[in-house]
Amino acid sequence: MFNNFKSQISKIFSSHRVDDASLEKFEDLLIMSDIDLETSSFIISKLKNEKFIEIPSIEKIQSSLEEIIKNILSKNKKNIDYSINKSPYVILMTGVNGSGKTTTIAKLAKQFKENNKNVLMVAADTFRAAAVEQLSEWSNRIGTDIIKDVDGSDPASIVFKSIEHAKQNGNDVIIIDTAGRLQNKQDLMDQLGKIDRVLKKHDDSFPHESIIVIDATTGQNALKQIEEFNKYTSITGVILTKFDSNAAGGTVVSLSNSTDIPVLAIGLGENINDIESFDPDKFSKSLVNN
Numbered sequence: 001m002f003n004n005f006k007s008q009i010s011k012i013f014s015s016h017r018v019d020d021a022s023l024e025k026f027e028d029l030l031i032m033s034d035i036d037l038e039t040s041s042f043i044i045s046k047l048k049n050e051k052f053i054e055i056p057s058i059e060k061i062q063s064s065l066e067e068i069i070k071n072i073l074s075k076n077k078k079n080i081d082y083s084i085n086k087s088p089y090v091i092l093m094t095g096v097n098g099s100g101k102t103t104t105i106a107k108l109a110k111q112f113k114e115n116n117k118n119v120l121m122v123a124a125d126t127f128r129a130a131a132v133e134q135l136s137e138w139s140n141r142i143g144t145d146i147i148k149d150v151d152g153s154d155p156a157s158i159v160f161k162s163i164e165h166a167k168q169n170g171n172d173v174i175i176i177d178t179a180g181r182l183q184n185k186q187d188l189m190d191q192l193g194k195i196d197r198v199l200k201k202h203d204d205s206f207p208h209e210s211i212i213v214i215d216a217t218t219g220q221n222a223l224k225q226i227e228e229f230n231k232y233t234s235i236t237g238v239i240l241t242k243f244d245s246n247a248a249g250g251t252v253v254s255l256s257n258s259t260d261i262p263v264l265a266i267g268l269g270e271n272i273n274d275i276e277s278f279d280p281d282k283f284s285k286s287l288v289n290n
Contacts (some may be wrong), residue, residue, distance in 0.1 A: 005033070005249075005290045011229035015167060016055045023048060034219040034250030037258040043068055066288040073251060074279035078237065078262035080108070080209075080277065082115040088166040089207045090174045090199060091116075092262035094192060094212035094229050096179035100241035102131055104213050104267055105175050106138035107275040112173045113142060122162040123148035124155040124195060127179035135177055142272075145171060155179065155191055156198045163202045176207070185205065194233040209236045211264065214251075216240040223249050223258055239275075249287045 011200050012025045023044050030040040046068045052060065061192040092110070095101040102125075104123050109119045125131035139146040146229035147162045149155075166174050178195060179188050204221055210233040214222045229235055238255060252263055268274040 004280045006062065009065070010058050010290075013058055015063050015232065016052070016057065017045065017062065018052060018056065020119055027055050030250070034199050034254065036220050036223065036254045036258060039072070039254045042255075042257060043072075054071055062288050064216075069253060070284035073256045073263075073278075073283060074261055075256060077280060078264060080111070080237075082111045082117070082266050086208065088163065089158040089171045089172060089208055090121075090176070091209045091211060092161075092176045092199070092207040092233060093213060094178055094233065094235075095180060096225060099180065099213045099215045100267060101180060101213040102134050102138070103258065103270060104239055104241060104275070106142060107267065107272055109138070109270050109276070110142050110174075110228065111143050112175075113144065117172040118170055119144040119173045119175065119235070120162060120166050120169070122159060122174060122176040124158050124162075125177045125179045126155050126158070128219055131177065131180070137257065145169065156194045159195050160202070162200050163199070163206075170243060187230070189232050190199060192229070195235040197249055210234055211237045211239055213239050213241060216243045216251055216266070219251060220254060222255060226255070226259060234286065235261055236264050237264040239263075239265045239267065243268055247282075249290075253287075265279050 008029055012029065013022050015022065027040050027044050028270070030043060031037060041150045047064060048066045093101055093105055105121065109121060112119050121135055123132040123135045123142055123146060132148050136146055137150065139142055147158060147165050149158055155178065162174055162176070197209070212226060212229050212235050214225060218225070226235055226238070238261055240252065240263060255261070255263060265275055265277050268276065
């Protein structure tokens with residue numbers, strides 16, 4: 001992984017030469033760090049084309065690498081606008097079981113609330129009763145409205161009702177929790193597609209954001225998750241949870257290079273405030289200088 005990345009760069013380029021042999025070793029390091037082959041090849045080609053003067057120092061090689069990675073990460077830069085003046089602002093949250101989706105919803109709700117937004121949480125994950133209970137508990141703790149299944153209706157029906165509820169009760173932001181599903185659960189994936197269609201019956205612009213929550217330690221499987229979920233709702237952003245640059249740096253770089261979907265934020269822990277907007281400059285520096 002990216003643990004001790006700085007020292008590993010120093011070993012590979014100990015001769016201070018950026019030649020085919022050192023670049024081949026460096027490409028192996030990138031792939032071992034969960035960067036996919038296409039992105040690794042791209043980084044190597046950029047580094048190879050650098051016009052280094054004479055024999056470059058390790059610091060110069062690091063600086064060039066940092067700039068290459070920053071440019072990849074900045075390609076689709078976007079953060080969540082917690083002060084947005086669009087009401088109701090509809091956010092559809094997706095992701096597989098165990099990704100930290102429900103906790104991430106709570107974190108987002110708190111950020112919006114701190115920006116004086118009236119938030120409605122929608123418990124459309126009827127696949128697990130525990131998910132509804134968890135979201136209800138967060139709603140009570142944060143002080144937001146919540147709409148959940150009280151009559152056995154299906155998730156799409158709950159979502160449909162949530163829009164009317166928001167309009168009647170002045171909710172500025174609607175955050176919809178959906179069933180934590182795996183790509184091979186076809187019935188649940190179809191359910192997600194139905195929710196997306198129901199939202200568009202209210203307004204073609206709904207949802208304004210379709211955010212996928214991904215466990216940052218997932219590695220290259222993250223690309224597969226995005227590919228599959230994108231078939232049922234147009235994914236507009238990624239939030240990475242359980243984030244540690246040592247373990248997840250490659251995932252971020254691969255996502256940024258291989259898709260046009262921005263990384264919006266990263267979750268750093270389980271506490272309600274453990275979320276921060278993604279900063280390409282800060283991230284590339286910490287990655288290369290680890």
